[in-house]
Amino acid sequence: MKKATKKDIEIIKEYFIKTYGNAVTELQYTNDFELLIAIILSAQCTDKRVNIITPALFAKYPNTQTLAYANLEDVKELLNTCSFFNNKAKNIIKMALSVEEQFAGVIPKTVDELMSLSGVGNKTAKVFLIEAYGANLMAVDTHVYRVAHRLGLAFGKTVEEVEEQLVKRLKNDLHIFHQAMVLFGRYHCKAVNPMCDECPLAMVCKSNGRFSVGK
Numbered sequence: 001m002k003k004a005t006k007k008d009i010e011i012i013k014e015y016f017i018k019t020y021g022n023a024v025t026e027l028q029y030t031n032d033f034e035l036l037i038a039i040i041l042s043a044q045c046t047d048k049r050v051n052i053i054t055p056a057l058f059a060k061y062p063n064t065q066t067l068a069y070a071n072l073e074d075v076k077e078l079l080n081t082c083s084f085f086n087n088k089a090k091n092i093i094k095m096a097l098s099v100e101e102q103f104a105g106v107i108p109k110t111v112d113e114l115m116s117l118s119g120v121g122n123k124t125a126k127v128f129l130i131e132a133y134g135a136n137l138m139a140v141d142t143h144v145y146r147v148a149h150r151l152g153l154a155f156g157k158t159v160e161e162v163e164e165q166l167v168k169r170l171k172n173d174l175h176i177f178h179q180a181m182v183l184f185g186r187y188h189c190k191a192v193n194p195m196c197d198e199c200p201l202a203m204v205c206k207s208n209g210r211f212s213v214g215k
């Protein structure tokens with residue numbers, strides 16, 4: 001697979017900014033607490049499913065104070081249509097308790113602090129900061145990984161390598177490019193049957209009709 005040239009990268013950036021410059025996550029939330037919970041729940045689960053689950057959860061446990069002392073079985077019941085709901089229920093209660101005890105009830109705003117919380121890994125922490133604060137960070141999910149390879153923006157075999165290559169090549173406005181690649185990959189450059197015939201980036205795409213890249 002060929003690498004994207006500087007000119008290709010300019011074309012890709014221009015299209016992503018024009019098309020997705022104002023795009024936001026499809027997860028529904030009203031504050032940092034709700035956003036972090038929604039992102040934790042969205043691991044291995046669709047945003048659509050998470051948006052069905054969270055209204056009842058947030059109505060009963062609207063903040064870290066209430067969730068920190070929640071009954072585990074009750075939280076499991078509220079999450080029971082989500083993948084891995086047993087672990088996710090334990091993690092969000094522990095996360096809320098840590099925020100209460102270590103951060104005075106305020107969701108922290110650095111990657112390292114966020115990663116000290118239960119259920120929050122590197123990708124979750126970065127997605128949270130991208131969505132909440134427009135941080136100039138890249139987080140690599142399955143869509144970002146696939147799109148980056150097909151467009152010749154990255155060649156790494158691990159998410160860490162792909163993240164490093166995207167940061168190096170795209171440099172600025174990473175919060176926009178993250179959101180753009182998630183949505184472009186979810187609805188257009190899909191894993192199976194990508195819409196190549198009507199693709200606005202076909203002239204810079206490096207996939208040559210090979211669609212086996214996926215993760």
Ligand code: SF4
Nearest residue numbers: 189194196199202205
């Ligand atoms: S041409 Fe096809 S594979 Fe390439 S970016 Fe467009 S949709 Fe994706």
